[in-house]
Amino acid sequence: MSTYLIKGARVVGAEPTDLLLRDGVVVESGRGLDARGARVVDADGLVALPGLVDLHTHLREPGREDAETVESGSRAAALGGYTAVCAMANTSPVADTAGVVEQVWRLGREAGLVDVQPIGAVTVGLGGERLAELGAMADSAARVRIFSDDGHCVADPRLMRRALEYVKAFDGVIAQHAEEPRLTEGAQLHEGEVSTRLGLTGWPAVAEEAIIARDVLLAEHVGSRLHVCHVSTAGSVEVLRQAKARGVRVTAEVTPHHLLLTDELAASYDPVFKVNPPLRTASDVAALRAALVEGIIDVVATDHAPHALEDKECEWAYARPGMLGLETALPVLLSVLGERWDLIAERMSRIPARIAGLTEHGHDPVPGAVANLTLVDPAARRTVDPAELASRSRNTPYAGTVLPGRIMATFLRGEPTVLDGKAVK
Numbered sequence: 001m002s003t004y005l006i007k008g009a010r011v012v013g014a015e016p017t018d019l020l021l022r023d024g025v026v027v028e029s030g031r032g033l034d035a036r037g038a039r040v041v042d043a044d045g046l047v048a049l050p051g052l053v054d055l056h057t058h059l060r061e062p063g064r065e066d067a068e069t070v071e072s073g074s075r076a077a078a079l080g081g082y083t084a085v086c087a088m089a090n091t092s093p094v095a096d097t098a099g100v101v102e103q104v105w106r107l108g109r110e111a112g113l114v115d116v117q118p119i120g121a122v123t124v125g126l127g128g129e130r131l132a133e134l135g136a137m138a139d140s141a142a143r144v145r146i147f148s149d150d151g152h153c154v155a156d157p158r159l160m161r162r163a164l165e166y167v168k169a170f171d172g173v174i175a176q177h178a179e180e181p182r183l184t185e186g187a188q189l190h191e192g193e194v195s196t197r198l199g200l201t202g203w204p205a206v207a208e209e210a211i212i213a214r215d216v217l218l219a220e221h222v223g224s225r226l227h228v229c230h231v232s233t234a235g236s237v238e239v240l241r242q243a244k245a246r247g248v249r250v251t252a253e254v255t256p257h258h259l260l261l262t263d264e265l266a267a268s269y270d271p272v273f274k275v276n277p278p279l280r281t282a283s284d285v286a287a288l289r290a291a292l293v294e295g296i297i298d299v300v301a302t303d304h305a306p307h308a309l310e311d312k313e314c315e316w317a318y319a320r321p322g323m324l325g326l327e328t329a330l331p332v333l334l335s336v337l338g339e340r341w342d343l344i345a346e347r348m349s350r351i352p353a354r355i356a357g358l359t360e361h362g363h364d365p366v367p368g369a370v371a372n373l374t375l376v377d378p379a380a381r382r383t384v385d386p387a388e389l390a391s392r393s394r395n396t397p398y399a400g401t402v403l404p405g406r407i408m409a410t411f412l413r414g415e416p417t418v419l420d421g422k423a424v425k
C-alpha cells in the first residue's frame with residue numbers, strides 16, 4: 001500500500017494542515033510533516049472533506065449497461081468526491097435476491113473506485129405485491145440494510161407495514177419513493193401554474209405528502225426506521241417536521257436539482273428537465289433549502305439517474321424521468337449553501353454514512369480515521385460540459401451552467417481514485 005502526504009489542506013474548512021495517509025488510514029496531521037518517501041499531493045487552497053456518501057444512485061447494471069455500468073457510475077462518483085454510493089434496486093433483473101445484490105456488490109469491488117453498497121428491493125420485481133427476500137439480502141455478502149422499490153412507491157399500506165416490521169430485526173431501513181400512484185396517473189410535471197399554462201397533466205404535491213404522512217404514522221406504529229427519498233415539496237417538510245418533533249425514526253433526503261431548479265424549466269419541453277418527483281416551484285425550493293439547513297431534511301442524495309439518448313432525446317411525454325447528479329452534486333451544493341463546510345460534511349457524508357450503516361465512511365480526515373476523503377478547490381469555477389462527464393449518459397440539466405468548486409482529488413482507503421481532477425483508472 002502506498003503512503004501519501006497531503007500538504008496544506010483545510011480540513012472541513014479549518015486552518016491548513018498536512019495529512020499523512022498510510023495503510024489506508026490517516027496516521028498523522030500537523031504542519032510541516034516530513035514526506036519520508038511519501039508521495040506528495042499539494043493541497044494549497046484546497047478543502048478536505050470526508051469522502052461523500054450517496055444514499056441514492058442508479059447504476060443501471062445489470063440490464064442497462066448502455067446507460068451506465070457499476071464501473072462508469074463509480075468513476076463519476078469518485079470524480080464527484082464520493083467514496084461510497086448506495087445502488088438502487090430498479091435494475092434488470094431487479095435487485096430483489098441475494099444473488100443480484102451480491103453481483104452488484106462484487107462489480108463495485110472489482111471497479112474499486114468507490115464502495116458500492118447495494119440497496120435491495122422491497123417487493124419482488126418492484127411489483128408491489130409480495131415482499132422480496134429481505135432477510136436473505138441482509139445476510140448476503142452485500143449485507144443489505146437499505147431496501148427500496150424506488151421508481152415505484154410501496155403503495156400498499158399493509159406491505160409497507162410488514163416491510164418496516166421485517167427490517168427491524170437487523171436495524172434496516174425502508175427508503176420510500178413517496179408517490180400515491182392514483183394521484184399521479186399520466187402526470188408530466190408539477191401540478192401548478194406552469195402545468196395549467198402548458199395544458200399538461202400535473203403531479204400534485206399532495207401525492208407525495210399523503211404517502212409521507214401515512215408512512216411516518218406506520219413507522220411510528222411499528223417503531224421502525226423510515227427514510228424518505230427525494231423530498232420535493234414545502235408540505236412534505238411540514239409533515240416531516242411534525243413527525244420528528246414526535247420522535248418518529250424518520251430521515252429524509254433532498255436532491256441537488258430540487259434545491260436549485262424549478263418547474264418553469266419544463267416550459268422548454270426539454271426532457272432533460274423531466275424528473276420524478278418533478279421540479280417544483282420557487283417557494284418549494286426555498287422551503288427545501290431552509291429544511292436542509294435546519295436538519296428537517298437530513299441529507300443530500302443525488303438520485304443520479306442516467307438514461308440513454310433514445311430515452312431522453314424524444315418528445316417530453318415519452319422521455320424517461322431522471323437526471324445525472326454525481327459529478328455536479330457538490331458544486332450545486334456550494335452554489336446553494338456557500339462555503340458552509342461543516343454543514344456540507346454533515347449532509348453529504350457523515351449523516352448519509354450513518355443512515356446506511358457504512359462505518360468506514362463519514363469520518364473527518366483526522367488521525368485514526370479511515371482515509372476516505374476528497375479535496376475540493378472552492379475557488380475554481382467550471383462550466384458543465386456533458387461531453388466531459390465520466391457517466392455513460394449525458395442527461396445533465398446543468399449543461400453550459402457555471403458552477404463553483406472543483407473536486408481535485410479523492411482517496412478511497414488511502415489510495416487515490418482521482419488526482420489533479422482526473423480519474424486515476
Ligand SMILES: NC(=O)N[C@@H](CC(=O)O)C(=O)O
Nearest residue numbers: 058150151275276305321322
Ligand atoms: N428520479 C427519476 O426520475 N428516475 C429514477 C427513478 C426514481 O428515482 O424514482 C430512475 O430510475 O430513472
Ligand SMILES: [Zn+2]
Nearest residue numbers: 150151177229
Ligand atoms: Zn424515486
Ligand SMILES: [Zn+2]
Nearest residue numbers: 088150151303
Ligand atoms: Zn431514484
